Amino acid sequence: MAVSPAPKRAPRTAPRVTVANAAAPELAESTAPTRQSLKSAQTRGRLIEATIQCLVKVGYSGTTTPLVATEAGLSRGAMLHHFENSATLIRATIVELHERRLRAFRRSSEVTHHDPSAMVGAYWRQVQKPGFIAFQELALAARTNADLAQIMQPLQVEYRERFHAEAFTLFPEWHSAPDQFAQAIALSQTLMEGMAMSLLTGALDEAMVPALLAMLEEKIRALRPA
Numbered sequence: 150m151a152v153s154p155a156p157k158r159a160p161r162t163a164p165r166v167t168v169a170n171a172a173a174p175e176l177a178e179s180t181a182p183t184r185q186s187l188k189s190a191q192t193r194g195r196l197i198e199a200t201i202q203c204l205v206k207v208g209y210s211g212t213t214t215p216l217v218a219t220e221a222g223l224s225r226g227a228m229l230h231h232f233e234n235s236a237t238l239i240r241a242t243i244v245e246l247h248e249r250r251l252r253a254f255r256r257s258s259e260v261t262h263h264d265p266s267a268m269v270g271a272y273w274r275q276v277q278k279p280g281f282i283a284f285q286e287l288a289l290a291a292r293t294n295a296d297l298a299q300i301m302q303p304l305q306v307e308y309r310e311r312f313h314a315e316a317f318t319l320f321p322e323w324h325s326a327p328d329q330f331a332q333a334i335a336l337s338q339t340l341m342e343g344m345a346m347s348l349l350t351g352a353l354d355e356a357m358v359p360a361l362l363a364m365l366e367e368k369i370r371a372l373r374p375a
Contacts, residue, residue: 150212150235193231193241195221200242204283209290209297214238239287240300246284247308250275251315258319265369269362272337276345285346322374329372340365 182190199221203212214235218228232238257271275281291298316334317323323330344361347353 150209150214150239189231192223192227196223196228196231196238197242197245200238201246201280201283204242204286205279209286236296236300239297240304242283243287243301243304246280246287247304249278249280250308251312254312254315255319263320263322265366265373266363269337269341269366269369273341273345273362276341281342281345282349326372326374329374333369333372336368337365 196217199217200212203216203220207216214228215225217238218225221228228238232241253271253275257268287297287301291301313331313334316330317327320330323333340361344353344358348355348358
């Protein structure tokens, strides 16, 4: 999908999509959602999900706005009513993917006693989902696509800040060892995401996965404060 940057000065500019409003329509004056606003939110959600599916099926280069509209079962005109251009659609998709990762992280924190094996298992299941593949497609494309990088980089910074803030709230037992906690998080993400990518490319034998995850669990236990 070629991301067309919006002009600096235009009579109409797309609304800035943030983590708070990426998948929701513009708020009406009333705080209560209207039938129309709910329908609009559902349509935007369909388009974002369709974008994720297209990224998984055909990759970033093959994902076009007409294809996304078809995947969502909508006309291109209907899609443009909700997303003015490809840049706003991609931005909203990245935000949604970040939200899914945060929700998965919160669920892993609900495990009794925050057992490392359960937490590792929860994140490993997350990187098996289509959203992980879609995000990797975007991340790799941003390396050589300046317009996409301009969208992704600020959202990555925002996500990282939110993730670390929530981590220290959700796992108070690590407050006495912030450096070790940062290492445990970085090690978990790097190892499991790398393993997931290696499985996709055939560089890792799936039979090795349980042993590698067990090694990660033991390392987290070693880093955890008494």
